[in-house]
Structures are given as structure tokens and as C-alpha cells.
Amino acid sequence: MISGEKRPSPWVFQPWPVGPLSAAPTGPKSIGLFLKPSTRENFFCIYRISICKYKRFVVEIKHASGRSRIFFVESSALLRLAIPVWIGQLAFSAAGFVDTLMSGRVGAVDLAGVAMGASTWVPVLFGLNGLLLAVSPMVAQLVGAGRKSEIVDVVHHGLLLAFIMGIIIGLLLQCMQPVLRFMGAPADVIAVTLLYLKGLGLGVPAMAGYLVFKSFSEAMGDTRPQMLISIVGLFCNVALNFLFIYGGFGIPAMGGAGCGWASGLTFWIMFLAMGIYLGRARFYRSLGWLRRPRFRGRLLKDILRLGGPIGLTLFMEASIFGCITLFIGGLGAIAVAGHQVAMNISGLIYTIPLSLATAVTVRVGQAVGRKSIRDAMATAWSGMGLAFLIAGITLTCTLVFRYWLVALYTPDGAVQAMAAGLLVLGALYQLSDAVMTASLGALRGFKDTAVPMRLTFVAYWGVAMPLGYMLGMTDIFLPRMGAAGFWISLITGLTLAACFLLLRLLRVQKKPL
Structure with missing residues (x-):
């Protein structure tokens, strides 16, 4: 040099x-x-x-032919629908995280009460959401068939069912005291939980109505409004949490239970905001959905027949994770804490294939409405391929950054080690989970929900749950594995469900539309 x-x-x-x-x-x-x-x-x-x-790659793909071009075009369309849905789901999930964080600052009793209330509400929300998800494929098929005049009736009957179920669930949430006592919860924790559920129950009809509006707009290919409203709802929830937890403006301080009242009021804000948007947007007004409703019993039965299995499927999926948590509860505090941290991280990752499944349902439903089985299957296979590709990325990130992720939740070294070990298993089931969720989305687009419900029941409760108990709590096959045994059973159950649903999709595509 x-x-x-x-x-x-x-x-x-x-x-x-x-x-x-x-x-x-x-x-x-x-x-x-x-x-x-x-x-x-x-x-x-x-x-x-x-x-x-x-840009050069896009130009080359557009001039290409064959499967690569189909995959690129379908994947682009799916991502345009799925990304706003995903952001909205993250905002909704963040509201639960904020409730936990803010109630924990009040005290341990308040945190426990809110946790019990959320554990009661979340499986019910999954089931309610699944029931009302029937609106999405029904509207999507009508859009594809060009029968837009019939969309209004589906939305009206969806709202009717939403308010009926919302009122029933809201009343049931007010009567949870015997159940909580049976579970052996302390009296002071029960008091917080009951006050939390009382406020939350007042907002359940609004949340049910919002879910119908959300499915309606998604089926029309318009996913951004629910994203923006979910973000606004998150900020409203934070502000109202401060108001109801600590009191002010004539409202007494409720402690952690105030999170339930804040959530209930936020549900009404989101419902009204979505209703105002749909009422003012020229595109939706042209459909005439604000006209006087016409009751048709057959249409209500169709929604129940299609949405009932979806709701039961989501409820079974949520409840099996809850049951596993209860079993792990007998393995000690470190096992429970590590499992909860790993489950929370896995739940956030799960929002990605779940959002993609929503987009797949809409695209497949519209193709079925056009009587184009070729377009429907192109969307279905592209959606599964894209889900598998994204799962490969999230799997790698989970394995590489698992210690950093669990450190965000807890400084305890033992809990970190437990959670990081479980995340290795959690990373492995992401591939099966992605394929299973995308397959479910495609089958919903075909309005095929009853058989998938039975298949997932066999995979979850017929295989995964018994296997998890034998691996985690007994030494029938191997020495007792504890929490890891339950996670291995989840990998087995999800993989089996993915295989079942793929075979079902192959059979459905052969049926005439």
C-alpha cells in the first residue's frame, strides 16, 4: 500500500x-x-x-406463462387482501396485551381476575366469530355470480343473528359466578372477574355486529376499513382503560375490572364506526343495504348451517389449547409460565396464516360464484403455497430469535429456558398449521364446513389431546415429558388435520359447482 x-x-x-x-x-x-x-x-x-x-422480476413474471405466473398473480391478490386483515388482527390482539399490562400494574389480584375473565371470553369470541364468518363466503359467492341484489339480505340476517347471539352471550357472562366458584378461584379474584365480565358483556352485541360488517367488507374485497378501525379501537381501548381503571369524570375507579368496561365501550365505538363507513360509502350504499330488512327463515338457516361448523371448529381449536394449559398447570409455575410465553408468541405468529385464510376464502368464494373451478383451485393452491413459504420464514425467525423473544416477556432464566425449548417445537408445527389454516379457508370458500369440522375434531380431540396426556403426564410410551409432550402432540394433531383437509380439498374440487 x-x-x-x-x-x-x-x-x-x-x-x-x-x-x-x-x-x-x-x-x-x-x-x-x-x-x-x-x-x-x-x-x-x-x-x-x-x-x-x-421491478425487473415483476416484468419478467408478467410476460411468463404457466404456474409461476399464476402463483405470482394469485399471491399478489391474496396479499393485498390479507395484509390489512393481519394488521387489524394484530391491533385487536394488542388490546388484550394492553389489558394484561395495565391490570398487572394495579395488583396481582386484578391481573388474575382479568386473566380469568379473558380466558372465559376468548373461546366464546372464537366461536361467535366462526358462526358469523359464514357471511364472508356467502357474500363472496354472490359477488362472483353477479347477484349483488341478494347481498343485502345476507347482511341483514347476519346482523339479526349477531344481535341475538350477542345478547344471549352477554347475559350468560353476567351469570358466571357459580362456574368461577366451582373452579376454586379465590373470592377476591372472582369479584374482579365478575365486574370485568359485566362490562364486557354489555359490548358483546356490538362486537357481534362489527364481525358481520367486517365479513361483509372483506367479502367485497375491501379490507382496509377494518384495519383502520381496529387501530383506532386499540387507541380508544388504552384511553378508556386509564379512565375506568383509575377513575375520572364522575366514573369511579374500578381497578383491573375496568378493562372489561373499556373493552365493552370500545366494541360499540368500532361497531358504530364501521356502520357509519358502510352507510356513507357510495359503493356500499349502491347495494341498498340500508333499506328495510325482509325476513327469510331459509336464509337464517343457511347462515347457521354454514357458520355453526366454523364456530365449533374455532372453539375446539381454542379450547384444546386451554385444556392443555390446565394440564400443564399441575407441572409447576415454571412450566406454566414458559408454556404461556411460548403460546403467546405462537399466537401472534398464527395471525399471519389466519389472515391469509380470510383472503383465500374471499377469492375462492368469488371464483365459485363465477362457476370457475380452475380459478378457485388456483387460488387455493397458491394460498397454501404462499402460507407454506411464509411459515418457512417465520419458522427460521422463531428458531434464530427465540431467546431474544422470550426475554421480552420475562427476566427469569428458568422460564426463558423453558419457553425457548417449547418454541423449537412451536416452530415445527408452523408449517402444518399454515397448510391446515389455508386449506380451511379454501374449503370455506366452497361452503364446505361440516366435514372439515369433523376432521379437525378427530385430529384435535381424538389424537392430539390423548397423545398429549400420555406423553406429558404418564410414562406409557416414554418417560414423562411434561409440557414438551403436549407440544409434540400439537405437532401431530395439526399435521394430521392438514393431511385430512388437503384430501378433503382434493375431493371437493371434483364436485360440480
């Missing part, structure tokens, strides 16, 4: 010698960007080149 020549820093990444971008292997000459010995400049250059590469 010549004396006096400045040696370049080894910490500055330079993909090629410093010079104009035209000297780079790719990228248009018109950019005229010169690299400088700065990390920020180099990363900016790489970003621009990546954009150029992506």
Missing part, C-alpha cells in the same frame, strides 16, 4: 468499488448515484438496486 494512502474502513460495506451506479452489475444508469464510504449510503444504494431488481 502506498505510504500516506487512506485505508478504507473494514466496517463499511461496499458491494463493489466506489463509483457511479452504472458501473454496478444491475440498476439503470439514470439513477447516477455514487457510493460513499458510509454505511447509510451503501444501504440506500442496495435498497435502490433491490427495487430495480424487483
